Amino acid sequence: MNTSEAIELLKNKGFKATGKRKDILTYFESVDGYRTAKDLIQHLEETYEGISFDTIYRNLHLYSEVGILETTELNGEKHFRMNCTHHHHHHFICKDCGKTKEIEICPMEEVKRTLSNYEIEDHKFEIYGLCPSCQHA
Amino acid sequence: MNTSEAIELLKNKGFKATGKRKDILTYFESVDGYRTAKDLIQHLEETYEGISFDTIYRNLHLYSEVGILETTELNGEKHFRMNCTHHHHHHFICKDCGKTKEIEICPMEEVKRTLSNYEIEDHKFEIYGLCPSCQHA
DNA sequence: TTTGTAAATAGGAATGATTACGATTCTGAG
DNA sequence: CTCAGAATCGTAATCATTCCTATTTACAAA
Numbered sequence: 001m002n003t004s005e006a007i008e009l010l011k012n013k014g015f016k017a018t019g020k021r022k023d024i025l026t027y028f029e030s031v032d033g034y035r036t037a038k039d040l041i042q043h044l045e046e047t048y049e050g051i052s053f054d055t056i057y058r059n060l061h062l063y064s065e066v067g068i069l070e071t072t073e074l075n076g077e078k079h080f081r082m083n084c085t086h087h088h089h090h091h092f093i094c095k096d097c098g099k100t101k102e103i104e105i106c107p108m109e110e111v112k113r114t115l116s117n118y119e120i121e122d123h124k125f126e127i128y129g130l131c132p133s134c135q136h137a
Numbered sequence: 138m139n140t141s142e143a144i145e146l147l148k149n150k151g152f153k154a155t156g157k158r159k160d161i162l163t164y165f166e167s168v169d170g171y172r173t174a175k176d177l178i179q180h181l182e183e184t185y186e187g188i189s190f191d192t193i194y195r196n197l198h199l200y201s202e203v204g205i206l207e208t209t210e211l212n213g214e215k216h217f218r219m220n221c222t223h224h225h226h227h228h229f230i231c232k233d234c235g236k237t238k239e240i241e242i243c244p245m246e247e248v249k250r251t252l253s254n255y256e257i258e259d260h261k262f263e264i265y266g267l268c269p270s271c272q273h274a
Numbered sequence: 275t276t277t278g279t280a281a282a283t284a285g286g287a288a289t290g291a292t293t294a295c296g297a298t299t300c301t302g303a304g
Numbered sequence: 305c306t307c308a309g310a311a312t313c314g315t316a317a318t319c320a321t322t323c324c325t326a327t328t329t330a331c332a333a334a
Contacts, residue, residue, distance in 0.1 A: 014310095015310085015311095016300085016301050016302070016309095016310060016311065017301085018300075018301070018310090018311065018312085020311085020312080021311090036291095037291075037292080038290095038291085050313080050314080051312085051313085052312060052313045052314065052315085053291095053292075053293085053313095053314095053315090054293080054294080054295090054312070054313075054314085054315095055311075055312055055313080057291090057292060057293070058293090058311085058312085059311095061293095073210040073213075076290090076291085076320095076321085077290095077291070078291085078292090092252055092255060092257075095258070101252070103248055103251070103252075104251075105244045105247050105248055105251070106244075107242045107243075107244045108264075110242050111240055111242055114240070114241075115229055115238070115240075115264070117269045118229060118238070118266055118267070118268060118269065119266045119267040119272050120229075120264055120265075120266040121232065121265055121266040121267070122264075122266065123262075123263065123264045123265065124261060124263050124265075125244075125260075125261070125262045126260065126261050127245075127248060127252070127255075127257055127259075127260045128257075128258055128259045128260065128261075129255055129256045129257040129258040129259065130255070130256040130258070132254045132255065135256050151281095152281085152282095153280095153281060153282070153329085153331075154330085155281095155282065155283085155329075155330070157283080158282090173320095174320075174321080175320085187285080188283085188284085189283060189284045189285065189286085190284095190285090190286090190320090190321075190322085191282095191283070191284075191285085191286095191322080191323080191324090192282075192283055192284080194320090194321060194322070195282085195283090195322095196282095213291095213292085213319090213320085214319095214320070215320085215321090
């Protein structure tokens with residue numbers, strides 16, 4: 001998903017497209033990886049001095065709800081990234097820079113067969129480590 | 138792992154086996170599933186009125202360090218369970234009761250081949266939903 | 275069994291991320 | 305242009321977790 005698709009989606013759902021909301025989207029589009037609320041605040045304060053925590057967290061939550069952002073938990077902090085809507089896949093996540101690499105492998109079909117009497121709602125498959133460029137830094 | 142194996146391990150590493158430490162272990166042995174620090178506090182306060190947060194968290198952390206407990210993050214809270222040491226596997230986790238079911242499937246060999254230039258440190262594969270008995274409650 | 279000491283705990287304050295809320299400002303439909 | 309509802313501000317509150325110092329305890333060695 002990119003910024004304009006996300007704004008489109010917001011408007012369709014009846015949410016207003018404010019300047020801050022757009023800037024949050026362009027931020028996540030530009031960084032291409034997982035970022036924390038703190039990262040986002042730091043970025044937005046350059047433009048909007050004294051922006052409220054409320055605005056940050058409310059919008060992060062909203063974007064997660066409507067599927068614009070996806071989220072994961074890394075050492076006690078929530079991290080967010082633009083949602084990849086094109087197809088089902090998982091991610092390698094670099095612990096250093098937060099960038100991700102898509103993994104096409106998903107064993108859920110096999111898992112579902114072995115859990116036939118369980119009601120499966122969700123699953124998480126993530127690989128953590130250092131990406132090639134962070135290995136040398 | 139069970140309580141006596143865990144106590145053995147503690148002593149081998151030079152840690153003291155206090156009454157509270159033993160009770161934490163028997164608690165996790167008896168519940169057989171993921172529990173939060175809060176759950177544990179609630180249980181221990183029946184025996185040890187006014188037990189300190191410090192004691193709880195310090196020991197949870199210690200047990201994770203030495204491999205007695207394993208940990209996962211469910212909606213913003215750390216959850217702990219007795220470590221299954223016998224072989225590598227993953228878990229279905231019931232969102233309602235916290236109980237788990239082992240999943241033997243793990244696609245990491247395949248993933249490693251596709252990430253040859255990445256330094257893989259860890260991975261997480263978890264399935265969430267409702268177990269058979271919680272579906273009817 | 276007693277003792278010495280390093281480890282463990284109590285009690286509560288501090289921290290850090292996140293959420294809540296009344297007052298104010300802004301967006302966008304009409 | 306107007307105006308109602310949505311969004312934001314500024315800050316306090318909350319919640320899980322960590323930190324700190326004084327006190328207590330486990331257990332190795334005498």
